[in-house]
Amino acid sequence: MMARTPIITGNWKMNPGDMASAVQLAADVAAQTKGLEGVEVGIIPPYPFVPPVRDALKGSGITVGAQNAFVEDKGAFTGAVSTTMLLSVGCEYVLCGHSERRTIFKEDNALINSKVLKVLSKNMRPILCIGESKEEYESGLNKEVCAVQLGKNLAGVTAEQMKDVVIAYEPVWAIGTGLVATPEVAQSVHAYIRSWLAGKYGQAVADDVRIQYGGSVTPESVDDLMACPDIDGALVGGASLVADKFARICRFQAV
Numbered sequence: 001m002m003a004r005t006p007i008i009t010g011n012w013k014m015n016p017g018d019m020a021s022a023v024q025l026a027a028d029v030a031a032q033t034k035g036l037e038g039v040e041v042g043i044i045p046p047y048p049f050v051p052p053v054r055d056a057l058k059g060s061g062i063t064v065g066a067q068n069a070f071v072e073d074k075g076a077f078t079g080a081v082s083t084t085m086l087l088s089v090g091c092e093y094v095l096c097g098h099s100e101r102r103t104i105f106k107e108d109n110a111l112i113n114s115k116v117l118k119v120l121s122k123n124m125r126p127i128l129c130i131g132e133s134k135e136e137y138e139s140g141l142n143k144e145v146c147a148v149q150l151g152k153n154l155a156g157v158t159a160e161q162m163k164d165v166v167i168a169y170e171p172v173w174a175i176g177t178g179l180v181a182t183p184e185v186a187q188s189v190h191a192y193i194r195s196w197l198a199g200k201y202g203q204a205v206a207d208d209v210r211i212q213y214g215g216s217v218t219p220e221s222v223d224d225l226m227a228c229p230d231i232d233g234a235l236v237g238g239a240s241l242v243a244d245k246f247a248r249i250c251r252f253q254a255v
């Protein structure tokens, strides 16, 4: 098994409110993570801010990704943005299946699967977000829900392609609520996800896939989460909008 390089990404969602603030935030994150080694740090801004954020991060080693992509390359698809366009402005990865896309924008598993395959076909990396709702969690169905999403969203993805896939386990009840999953709960689901991947692709492939945790990650919670053997990074929302908080998360101290 290769050592898995931890990956911390900041999903800015529909924030901050203007380009100047976005550039400032990116510059502050770059300054405050300077010299950091052994971890991949990424920022996932709204579409219009991708090129200026990319420029503000130049030389920092921080990568840039996109929050969404459409499955066609170009044409009459008003409001859509293609993977080709994202690649041309320097995006290295694309979030697929974020719960806000699943619920607010009604994306179903088949569409998410098409997006994962499209992103991979462009040699970009999908960050596939999965996770259960509060009701499903309370009914003890978290692993079953993840298994269904993995099966449907990774349909047609080969073992060879899995080296470019990052999975983000994001329990919906933990997103933006301050209710971070305990390290025990998160580790147990991450271990389950890895065993599911081993069942489909073999243990060697599963051992190399990075699995992020997402949902109310803060400087206070990151160290204990990152100390878990199957937690390989964090997908950070709210705390990624505050440079010193995000930088501290990137400097997690797993013991």
Ligand SMILES: O=C[C@H](O)COP(=O)(O)O
Pocket: 011, 098, 170, 174, 175, 176, 177, 178, 214, 215, 216, 217, 235, 236, 237, 238, 239
């Ligand atoms: O993509 C990020 C997640 O939705 C987590 O968001 P949050 O850190 O604000 O809970």
